[in-house]
Structure formats: structure tokens, C-alpha cells
Amino acid sequence: MRDRLLAAFVTLTVLVVALYGIPRAYQVAGMVREQEHRKIERSVDLVAVVLAEHLAEGDEVTEEYLTPMLNAAETLSYVAPDGTETVAGPRFHPAPSDIVLTRNVDGGGTVTLTRAGGLVDERVSDAVYPLVVIGLGLVLVSAGVAVILARRLARPFGELAASAERLGRGQFDLDVPRYAVPEADQIGASLRTAAERLEDVVRREREFSANASHQLRTPVTALRLQLEDLSMWPETPDTVREELQHSLGELDRLSGAVTELLALSRGRLTASAVELDLADLVDAAVGRWAVLAPDGRQVVARLAGRVPCEVAPGPVGQILDVLIDNALKHGAGTVTVSARDEGTDVVVAVANEGARPASTDIFRRRVSGDTSGGEGIGLAVARDLAEALDGRLSLAPGTTTTFVLTVPRSPRSAPPGERASAQGVSGTISMAPLGHSSTHRPQPLQ
Template sequence: MRRRLIFAFVSMAVMIIALYGVPRAVMTAELVQSSQTQRVDRMAILLSALVSERERVGPVTADLFKSLLRPEDGVTYVGADGDTLHVGATADGDDLQKTVEVKDGGTLTVTRSGSYVTQLVSDAVTPVIWIGVLLLFVSVIGAFLLGRNLSRPFVKLAGTARDLGAGGLSSEPEKYRFPEAAAIDRALRDSADTLERRIRREHEFAANASHQLRTPITAVRLELEDLSLWGETPPVVREQLEHAVQEIDRLADAITQLLALARGEAAAESACAPLAQTIHGAAERWRQHANATGRSIRTDDLDDALGSAPAAASQILDVLLHNAIKHGRGTITITAVRRAEYVTVQVADEGPRPSGNSIFQRRPEQRTATSGEGIGLALSAELAESLGGHLLLEGDETTRFSLILPARD
């Protein structure tokens, strides 16, 4: 901005100086030229009158002209009898000259050196040029000072915006001489207050929701544990109750991880489990659901070389399997391979591949939705990023999701 302001002011100054100085210089040069031409004309008339008076009393000699001529002037007198008398500077092609007729016959020509006239024009125009240069220099200095003063508020506003982004906006507002800059500063500070209140409400909501959910979840878990410990409970029912307790524990872990993600904490710092076990567990959880729709889930041979993964990886696999069952076709295949420092887990089905990667982006209507419909893949991508990995949509014709995670031994 400062450069553009300086360039604009200097350009305006140059334009004004040119519009004033060029016509002024031309007028000065023409005035000098006209003045010298008039002087030569008057001198020719005066000398012709002197020659007429002198011819009445005697011959015209060079002494008559020498006392009246300057070094840059010259006179040529041609008498009635044809005699020529030249006094002073020799005439040149660019000299000013004036020829008049003498009263008793003959002609008189007066010349003035062109170089002398040029020098007079230069002497008259030079001050105009120096004034223009001085004005241009002052304009440049003024443009720098004015540009700095005008841009300083916006530099401060940029710092205020950076502080707003970093969350360290000072409470003391800046004092600006320009009302526009003061208005922008007030708008930024009002926006900062609004954002702070909104973020505080969201954090309070997340904490309250977590607390309100944990209490009934804990109560249900205790009741299920009590039922599983009753002697009258059949073994088959006890097995289902223990499975339900495990799912409740997973639900509590998911709430904890989502709360940590909302607070900006790293999900990778949560407890880890063997990745092969996590994959098999996710496949078993969704196998009955897939079989109910006439489909199947197949997992390749997995070994312990895959290492471990944070608990959030289980949530991502649940979303991918649910998405494959709901939107995909055919057999669902889960594969995993470790390459150097990363592990790639792929969940594929035989359905057509969605176009683009917009399925990982939250649409505007989903940002304020309360049902949670359509945000699973977007949330999974964010969880993968928090784990230091990526969630990608691959494949050419069929759907294949790849979860890339850092390898953990």
C-alpha cells in the first residue's frame, strides 16, 4: 500500500509540474525571443535615422556604429551608390536580422547573434527548470512522509488482525487519527469478542455434554455389569452383556476423543491398541449388520508387524464400514500393509467410486445440523489428521478408502 501511495503522489506531482512547467518554459522562451526581435527592429530604425542625418553633413563611417553596437550585434550599410560598409559581428544563418531602407537611398541591415539569443533563452528557462526539480524533490519527500503516515494505521491493523488470529488481542485499543482506521479497529475487536464468546460457549457445551453423557453411560454400564454377574443370567446372555459393556466403553472413549478434538488436543496421545486387533474388532462389530443386508466383510491375513494405533483409528474404521454398508455394493474388503514408517489400511467395496473428494468436506447445511447425518467422513478425515495421518479416496471405478497412519511399534 505504501508503495502505491508514494507512486500515486509522485505521479500526480510530476503531472502537475509538467502541466505548469512546460508551458511556463515555452512562454518564457518565446518572450525572450520576441523581446530580442523587437530590440533588433528598433535598433535598425534608430540607426537608419542616424545614417540619414549623417549623410547630410558627411560620409557614413564605421565610427558612427561602433559606439552603438554590442559585441553580439552587427550592421551592414549599403549606400545609394552601392558602397557597402560592415561593422560588428559577422552574420550567421540563425541570427536575428532586420533590414530597413534609408531615407536618402540605400539599405541598412542589423543582426544579433543567434547563440547570444539562445543563451538568453537558456538563462531565462533554467530557473523554471530548477524550480520544477525542487518541487519534484519536495513532492517525493512529502510522498514518502505522507505514505508512511497513511499506511501506519493499516500496518497496526494488520498486527491487530494477527493478534486476533493468535488469540492474544490486547484489551487496550489503538488511537487512530483517521476515523476509517478507528472504525476497522473497533470492528476487529468486536469480532474478537464475538468469536471469544462463541468459542467459550462451544467449549462449555462440549464439557457439559460430555459430563451429562458420562453419568447415564456409567449408570448403564454398572447395571449391565451387575446383570452379567447374576448367577441366574444364562451364559449366552452374559456373553451379550459383556459385549454391550465393551461397546459402552468404546462409546465413552469416543466421547473423550471427540471432546479432546474439540479442544484442539492431539488424539494421537490417547491409548493405543494393536492395529490388527482393532481391524478384526471393527469387522466383527459390523459383520452381522452386513450379513443382514446380504453382504459380507472379508479381512486379509493381518500380523503383528502392523504395530499399534490410537483408539481413534477404531472410530474411523467404524465410519468407513458403515459408509460401505450403507452406500456401497458387494463384498467389503479390509486390507492393511506397512511400508517404512507408515501403515495403510484400505476399506474397499464393489460400488461405484464417488466423484471428487467433496465427501470429506462439511457442507454449509451440515455445520449447524444436529442429526449428524453426512459428517462421518469429514469427522474421520479430521481424526486422521489429528493422528498425523490422512484419509484418502482412491480407486478408479470402485470405491476404496485408504487410511494412512504413522507406524507405531
């Protein structure tokens, strides 16, 4: 904005100077030429009178007699009645700008006075030069004033932009000052109001997340105690006890998912980042879903080696659960999960042989029964989780369906609150698999 204001001020000044200075310069040039013309008229009239008196006394007109009557860059020519021409002064090539005047001399003959156009142009330049200097001075002064005014006018909007950026990062304690510029002050008031409203909305969402997580932990804990007690009964068969032990582990994962989503809603997800091998997460996810694949479908891992990184394993595992479940439910053929290292980022791809969705709203939230596009809220939550990890979830181009999760190898530093907030994730739970039988299907958000 400052540059545009500066350009506007300077352009306006140049236009004003040009609109006034150019006509004025032409006017001054015309006045100088007219003045020079009048000087030549007076001079040639005076020479004609002097020559008439000189001839009346019977004297002869010579070059030496005419020379003292000349000024700089002038030529004087006398043509006698018999055609004899006497010339005094420098000889120069005629030019359109030369001033040439001829007068008849009493007693016979004519006298011609010529002033070189170069001298006239030089005097015009001398007269116009101050106008040019004044115009350039005005432009420079206006540029200096424009810099000061542009900074003063642009400063409030720069501060407002910084406040808006802080508000976008989740910092609601904005200290927006009052401004003398009405437009800037109105924007500042709107930012203060928006910050207060957003802070209230986020507070309510966090309270809801805390209440929801507490309400979920209570029945999960009770269910875990019942299953744990059931697994210790002597009457419980070994096969059932083994299945119960596995279910206890999955209940622990569910409880961890609740905790991680609560941390996500509070913007503290990256605190759980640990050093790990991404290939291990892929193997674990494939192992959970391979036994749950329908008949004729497979879930396989395609890994070229270790993929070391520092990420939050819970959210990444939840994203993988959503993507694999989505591939089994809406895709076709074999589901292939791969991971690779791309320098500063690590990438996980979940591909199946089904046709790529044509809709561009696949990540858009929709409620159950909505046929307008999207895949429920599962993919939307997975996308929000990826953004909370400073990564992104996208649908790769091609004829078949491939979801690509890209996250940094290690968390990027960011001020508190800058991480992606819940954006509707608060209170949503991605259920992990609760068993390895067809009656215990995992329930990712859809």
C-alpha cells in the same frame, strides 16, 4: 495501503507541477524569445542610423567598421545600392530559430542583423531551468511528506489488520487503541465488539462441550461397569465373554473420542500427538471395518512400508472411520486404504470404485433429511479434525471416489488458540465400532 497513499500523493504533486509548470515554461520561453526579438529590433535600428550618418560623411562601409557593432552569435550584413555586400561576424548555417531583421539605410542600401537561434535557445533554457529545478524540488519534498503522511495514515490500518489476525487465531483479549482517523476508529470499535461476542460464543460452546462430555462419560462408565461385571459371571459363555471384552475396549475408545473432541473444542488437540507408524493406524482401521463390510464388499489396506510420523492417533482414527464408513455406505466395490510418506507430510487415501460425487458441497454440514447435498456432518467433522491437525481433507480428481487426508509429519508450532477451533465440532461424537458383528455397526457421524 502505505504504498498506494505514497503513489497517490506523488502522482497528485506531479500532476499539479505539470499542469502549472509546463504552461509556465512555454510562457517564459515565449517571453524570452520576444525579448530577444525586441533587442534585435533596437540593435538593427541603431545600426541603420549609424550607417546613414557614416555614409552621409562620405565614408565607406567595411567589415572592420561593422564588427564593433556586433554582439555574440550575431552577423551583420550591409548591401550597398550597387549590390556590393559587406558581411561582419561569424558565418553559420541558417536555422528556423534564427532571428533575422532587415532595415533600409538612409542614403542607400539595406542592413541585415542575424542572431543565431542556438543563442536564443540557450537563453530560453537558462530561463526555464529554474522552473524545472523548482518542480523537481516540489516533487521530492512532496514525496518526503507523502512518506510521513502515508505511514501515519496506514499505521492504524496495519495495527487493525494485526488485531483481526489475532482475532482469527482465537485471541479475544484485543487491546485495540483509539485512532484519530474516524474510519480506523470505527473499524477498531467493530473489532472490539466482535471479539467480545466471539469470546462469549466460544465460552458457551466450551461449556456445552464440557457438559456434554460429562453427560456422555457417566452412562458410558456405567455401561462399561455392567459389561465388565457381566464378563466375570461364571454363567457367561466363553464366546460371549470374549465379545464382551472386545466391547469393553471399544467403550474405552469411545471414551477417548469424547476426550479428544473436547480437547479439539478447546484448541488443545495437538497435545496428544505421539510418534507412531501411520501404517499401524491404517491396519487397525481396516481390521475394524473389514469384518463389518456388507456381502460382496471388502476393506483392504495397501501399504508399501512404514510411514513414521508424529500425529494424534485418536483424531486420525476417527477420520479413517468416517471415510471408510462413508465409502461402504455411499460407494461401491472394494474400499482401499493406503498411506505414504511425502517428505514434510504424510498422506492417507481412502478409495472405492464408486463414481466420484459431482457435488462440490460434499463437506458441507446438513441435517438429516436434507437433500441439498453433502453427507450429513460426518465428512464436515472429519474435515474439521484434519484442519485441527494442521492438515486438510480433500476429494481427489478422477472418475472414482478417493478421499485424501494430508497431515504434517510432526505438529507445527503455533501460538495457543491458533489451532482450528471446534467450528461446530463441540459436542459431536464420532462413535467407534462397538463390536465385530453385523448387529454392532460402528456409527460415525453422518
